[in-house]
Amino acid sequence: MLLKDAIKEDFESHRSNLDSFYPGIKIHQVSQGFQYFCDNYSNHSFFLTQWFGGRLREKWDQFFKQLKAGIPLEIISERAFFIGHEYWLRQGVLFPRFETELIYEAAMNFLNNRRGDLKVCEVGVGPGTISLALARDCSPSSYSSMSSLTFDCGDIDDTALDICRINTFRHNPYFGRNSVYLFKSDRLTKMPGPYDLIVSNPPYIMEKEDQDLVHTSVLQYEPKQALFLNDDEYFNWFEEFFTQVEAKLKPNGLFLMEGHERHLKKLLPVAKRLIKGNALIIKDLSQRDRLLEFRKSNG
Numbered sequence: 299m300l301l302k303d304a305i306k307e308d309f310e311s312h313r314s315n316l317d318s319f320y321p322g323i324k325i326h327q328v329s330q331g332f333q334y335f336c337d338n339y340s341n342h343s344f345f346l347t348q349w350f351g352g353r354l355r356e357k358w359d360q361f362f363k364q365l366k367a368g369i370p371l372e373i374i375s376e377r378a379f380f381i382g383h384e385y386w387l388r389q390g391v392l393f394p395r396f397e398t399e400l401i402y403e404a405a406m407n408f409l410n411n412r413r414g415d416l417k418v419c420e421v422g423v424g425p426g427t428i429s430l431a432l433a434r435d436c437s438p439s440s441y442s443s444m445s446s447l448t449f450d451c452g453d454i455d456d457t458a459l460d461i462c463r464i465n466t467f468r469h470n471p472y473f474g475r476n477s478v479y480l481f482k483s484d485r486l487t488k489m490p491g492p493y494d495l496i497v498s499n500p501p502y503i504m505e506k507e508d509q510d511l512v513h514t515s516v517l518q519y520e521p522k523q524a525l526f527l528n529d530d531e532y533f534n535w536f537e538e539f540f541t542q543v544e545a546k547l548k549p550n551g552l553f554l555m556e557g558h559e560r561h562l563k564k565l566l567p568v569a570k571r572l573i574k575g576n577a578l579i580i581k582d583l584s585q586r587d588r589l590l591e592f593r594k595s596n597g
Contacts, residue, residue: 301354302346305329308362319368319515327371334375335361370519380427383434385465387425390457392499392524394427397582400589401497401554402431404580408495408552409436409447416447419489419546421498421539423451423480424524426462428497430469433476446475450490452483455523485539491546499556500539504529508560536565540572547573549596559586566590 309316309325316323333345336357348354364374372378372393378385380394381402387393409416409432420429429449436447453459459480466478483489486496503512505526516525527535543553553573557565562579569577575594582588 299350300346301348301350301358302329304350304355304358305332305346308358312366315366319365320371321513328365331365331371331375332358332361334377368515368518370515373519378425378427381431381435383427383431383469385425385427385430386468387461388457389519390455390521391461392422392424392458392520394425397588398428398499398556400580400582401428401499401556404554404589404591405432405495405497405552406435412494413445415445416494417492418447418449418495418497419486419491419493420449420451421483421485421489421496422500422524423453423462424458424499426451426465426469426478428499429478430465433478434469434472436476446477449476449478450481450493451478452481452486452489454482454484455521456482458521458524486542486546489546492548492551493546494548494551495554496543496547496551497554498539501525501527502556502558502561503527504532504558504561508558532561533564533568537568537572540569543592544573544594547594549594551594553590553592553594555590555592556588557590559588562587562590 305328306325309328329346330342333342338345361374365371370393372387373389376386376388378387378394381399385394418429418432423429429451433447433449451462453462459482463480466480481488501524503526506529547553566577566579569590569592573592573594575592577590577592579587580589580591
């Protein structure tokens, strides 16, 4: 039996169980996850044509046992992807989500239409997916040969900063003139500023009110402080955050924040009251409110 046939057989026989843990999971995600679990960097098609036996079978049994138990693929393989780039991670950091690509796309558009040395801040950097992708991908043709981007990345959690530090080291060869610095900071408290761009995927789930929308695997395996805020403190937390953004964002600067579909419309007037400029809410592909975009006025 070939590996691809063994994977197909086990996937089909356990499909209902897998769907309960990983809604919409596809067989290619399982096979790629197993390849990363094996630390195999060969062509994926070639990897799947290996004979299924011996050490490979032992590895598959280890992998699939964890998968059937509902452990996220990202934890089993210690890898996640964002905008086509690979990131190392461990349990204890927030996994990158597809909807967070909205921040990346809006930030890329902003940065590629600016000139000169620019400063960017990310609040709640986690494993580094947003800032490191921007540091890699901002088009060099948009800048003069002497221009650069500086990324100040903050997080309150030591585990997240340790993982981000490793990912920064791995991606650093692709940064060109761009540079990345890490800070332990609650929101913008210890971030030097001022910034041309501030991006954030902060905790935005109400601990009690929004529990019904959170998948059990998220509750079990992802850090609660990166996801939840106390219901009674929710709007005060964002008021303090927006006040810090007003103080650290340059005139004509841009603030991008991912938020909860239930609460972004309520946070919009709060942001407008505390930050001088123009704001709008951007919907994700499922037409849910997802991103707060705020352009600060010029003075």
